[in-house]
Amino acid sequence: MQLDNQYASFTWAGTPVAPTPLHSPRLLLINHDLAGELGISLEERQWLDITSGQRLPPEMTPFAQVYAGHQFGGFSPRLGDGRALLLGEVVTPGGTRWDLHLKGAGKTPYSRFGDGRAVLRSSLREYLASEALYHLHIPTTRALCLVGSDEPVYREQVEPGAALLRAALSHLRFGHFEYFYYSGQPEHIPALLDYLIDTQWPELKQQPQDYGALFDRVVTRTAELIAQWQAVGFCHGVMNTDNMSMLGLTLDYGPYGFLDAYDPGHICNHSDPAGRYAYDQQPAVGLWNLQRLAQALSGHIELDVLQASLGQYEHRLLTAYSELMRQKLGLEQWHEGDPALFRDMFGLMAEHRVDYSCWFRRLxxxxxxxEPPASLIALLAKPEAWHDWFARYRARLALEGGTQAERRARMDAINPKYVLRNHLAQRAIERAEQGDMAEADTLLRLLARPFDEQPEFNDYAEPAPEWAASLCVSCSS
Known part of the structure; x- marks a missing residue:
């Protein structure tokens, strides 16, 4: 692999730290497709050595990044990579640059009271979810390699340790800029902005207000990302500013969840009893977090430029979301009555707790x-309550023209049949903890083609069983 470790040269931006090797590691998963895209060709022993921290290639320069963040609304002035290390920056055959980031690498100066370790449960959850979102065409970090271990790690209970090697175009977060702003070191902020422009968006250097253009792009990417989350029914669970990507990537998977029964106020994180990061709060939280970023950049970008971009956030999010919803209902044109049609549909879905993913797929x-198809009726506790809405929807479809087969093809291309429901992930985790990775392999195989029928996996496309409602997912996940 070709490495160019530019970020580690910013000695003020973190601390060089060697990983603490995992005891008795074993290789569990390798993402060979992603490795090929990155131009990485390693033997299995090398994957195991790197991801377990046993032995790194000499060209890697492990580095713990420092950052801050607003966590559940309160400011934490010094966070950073407390259990992760930036191992290096890979330059792909196509010339793009990707971070290699190792989670579960042991203690760093930013671990606070933590042990710097990761457990198999959370590491496999991130591996599965990041690949699931990638194949749903939602921007995300990617999983590259997963290693397990018998080394005990203490969370709510003793769990087997693990380490996850992940990749992303950049792991820069809103919190990086907050750290240097609030710690009285604003002179370092331009270097990070220039690094982001040089490595990711060099075309912005041609613009007179390049930092302003960068912030505007962050606003747009954040708005479009959250619109995609909302459309697919994805809940992040911990939208702290230190978990917000400057590139608009889904970053740091913890207590995430896909909606089962539609509930706009769904809270996927047991550690969030007040619902700050509930499903229907995600768009507003995105803006709040961007406002915190704007404050951190206020000494380097004109205030009116920041305000102008922030003022476009809601419009950009609603525009992206509305377009996605039209596609999900098989509509290609815009009509004045569409918002009311959508609103009434969601009202009925919430009232009758209709399964979110199955509803759109079977519609x-x-x-x-x-009569509506039996598979669709099976989702409805009171089918008669939907009679008027079905009539309105059919009338709206008639305005589109085209055939039902054409509409179905369009809808199937955007409405996934398979999503990573919590009970599916939990089943894979329980088996992996017993040494059986077959269920995880099955999930990765079907989630790589979420829009295809794959009839051999039909059982994975059914609404969640009742026992799934009792699954508890918290920040430790």
Missing amino acids: ALLEAEG
Whole structure:
């Protein structure tokens, strides 16, 4: 692999730290497709050595980044990579640059009272979710390699340790800029902004207000990312500013969850009883976090430029979300009555707790006339309550023209049949903890083609069983 470790040269931006090797590591998963894209060709023993921290290539320069963050609304002035290390920056055959980031690498100066370790449960959850979102075409970090161990790690209980090697175009967070702003070191902020422009968006150097253009792009990418989350029914769970990517990537998977029964106020994080990061709060939190970033950049970008970009956030998010919702309902044109059609649909879905993913997927089966398909009716506790809405939807489809087959093809291309429901992830975790990775392999195989029928996996596309509601996922996840 070709490495160019530019970030580690910023000696003021963190601390060089060697990983603490995992005891008795064993290789669990390798993302060979991603490795090929990055131009990385390693033997299994090398993957195991790197991801377990046993032996790193000499060209890697492990480095713990320092950053701050607003966590559940309160400011934490010094966070950083408390259990992770930036191992290096890979330059791909196509010339793009990707971070290699090792989670579970042991203690760093930013571990506070933590042990710097990761457990198999959370590491496998991140591996599965990041690949699931990638194949749903939602920007995300990627999982590259997962290693397990018998080394005990203490969370709510003793759990097997693990380490996850992940990759992303950049791991720069809003919190990086907050750290240097609030610690009285604003002179370092331009170097980080220049690094982001040089390595990711060099075209911005042609603009007279390049930092302003950068912030505007962050606003747009954040708005579009959250619109995609909302459309697919994804809940992040911990949208602290230190978990917000400057590139608009889904970053740091913890107590995430996909909606089962539709509940706009769904809280996926047991550590968030007040619902700050509930599903329907994610768009507003995105803006709040961007406002915190704007404050951190205020000494380097004109105030009116920052305000102008922030003022576009809601419009950009709603525009992206509205377009996605039209596509999810098989609509290609915009009509004045569409917002009311969407609103009434969501009202009925919430009232009757309709399964979110199954609803959109099976709605594509609705014909222009006759009874709705049995698979769709099976989702509805009171089918008669939907009679008027079905009539309005059919009338709206009639304005589009085209055939039902064409509409179904469009809807199937955007409405996944398979999403990573919590009970599916939990089942894979329990088996992995017993040494059986077959279920994880199955999930990765079907989630790599979430829009395809794959009838051999039909059981994975059903609404969640009742026992799934009792699953507890918290920040330790």
